[in-house]
Amino acid sequence: MASLEAVRSKSASRTRWLLISPAVLVVIIGAIAPLLVIVTYSFLTPGPTGGVNYTLSFDAWTRVLFDRDVFDDTLTLSGTNLEILLRSLLLSLATTVLCLLVGFPTAYFIATRNPLNREVWLLLVTVPFWTNLLIRTFAIQDLIRNEGIINTLLIKTGFISEPIQMLFTNFAICLGLVYVYLPLMILPVYASLERQDRSLLEAASDLYARPFNVLREIIVPLAKPGIIAGSILVFIPAIGTYVTPILLGGGRNLMIGNYIEFQFGQGRDWPFGSALSLALMAIVMVALLVYIRHGDSHGHEHG
């Protein structure tokens, strides 16, 4: 009896492995293998025309944070790298916050329409996706450049005499990022708001909660899963973004995505590029862990 059962469970587990093997294969080829390559590269030295030489070195990792003095090999904190890292972090954080500030009311607005109108609004939210990202970014350029529509309009109406420099600033990058990633915030927040039981809002109102308190005590806490999902969906691509800083930051305000690209392109320093991208990954993971932990504990300590 026992042996029969053992055989059966063995064959059952074999079937299980067989069934999930395509998925496992995709994960290995698509995620684990490339990651291993990157990790390996980050511990090698750069080849003369790109690629890597197979000699072990921690130099790439050291240079993520430090500059090595050309003459006496002393290490000093790298101002450029830190600035790029910090700028990337701050810009993507600002983008996430702005997306939330704009996206939450929008999602709430859509979630409180009648079901037929909701679908129309949701469709409108996705309209920007129908156009290529480059074209949309060029359109923003045209809006905010010195001879662009906004500046022209402001000068014509006499609000300002000199054009405001908006293009090629951190503001421009942030604007572009918010524009691009806003739908990724709206959709998950909408999904969590749409599921909310209207009678909970009535119950809160019945129990002396003013509209603002209904928002603070009921709507926002219950939408938290959507807010967390939306923030992650915005923050991760924003911190590694590539196109927007080039077109709207004008190459002067690099973000880490551009810096990594540079190492694999003109810089011909694949190990350093690998180390940078792994560092970016680590930052994102730490940020996420802190964020989700904090979000969770906040929910429990209510009232």
Next chain:
Amino acid sequence: MKDESTPGVAIRLNQVTKTYGSGNAVVTAVKSTTLDIFNNEFFTLLGPSGCGKTTLLRLIGGFEYPTAGTILLGGEDIASVPPFQRPINTVFQNYALFPHMTVAQNIGFGLRMLKRPRHEIAARVDEMLKLVRLENLSDRRTSQISGGQQQRVALARALASEPKVLLLDESLSALDYKLRKEMQMELKSLQAATGITFIFVTHDQEEALTMSDRVAVLSSGEIMQVGTPHEVYIKPANHFVANFVGETNFLQGRGLNSDDRGAVIDVRGVGAVAIATKDRVAPGQLVNIVVRPEHLRILPLAQEPAGQLTGSVKAVSFCGAETQYTIELSRGAAVVTVRRYNTPEENLPIAIGDEVSVNFTPNSAQILPA
């Protein structure tokens, strides 16, 4: 209005109307309703679904605003006051407990919104937990407790801030039969203990009769009758109330003659029947005789000299405490339902196909205009 704050009146509805939509698609949910609900009263709004009872409750709660009319609470018109400013709390049909809070946090929510001091809230929450016997569940999430317990949390939450009026929207309908019976008793005793006016909405006439001090029976947005459960059951004001509250037999007939003490009605195809009533029935006037199934007596025809009515048994169904007989009178002129308690003595066996006599005392029937 002549006197705005009548002592003893908790809620006064004055010509309250509520319509939805506009133009040709206007739906009237509540039609010019006037109603007084007294302090410390267990009042029930009873009616079939779509009769406007929930709309009426929502108007009192402040979740809807009346299209016309006034709602007075202690003499003050609150018709346009938002819910968070009304000292009225609601137990919702689905309880509407906050899923992200514990039982204690749910109960304390109203007091917290009223900015009561922390220690006062804690003391009051403990008191409420004791009142609904959930002391050991205070730290549970509302998803971790049973339906009956959720019901109690909803009650405790609504009572915590000592409202002037408590509204209960079909609050027991989600519970199973046994639990519902229990909660009925509990609600009744809670109401007596707190002295708060309860306004209860239900479509279950049995529930309404058991629990209420007074009942308002509603149909299509209008109040059909207001009275004690006894009045509503024994003296229904019209055909609708007689039909909706409890089971009833209707026998249609025409008046033969009447005096101060009663009337004789000629029931079509059945014969003359005497009814005790103060109302005069004009000869030839079309009326309905209303008589409850448990007020009819049946006996095998052979056993008894023929009674007022005779008929044959068409169906017999055993319902536990009682047995229900469907009887066709005088070869199909009318069909009545008779209910007999299953006591071990007295009852002579009656089966399908038996010829029986059907009797009732003149006092147990009532006459309503047809």
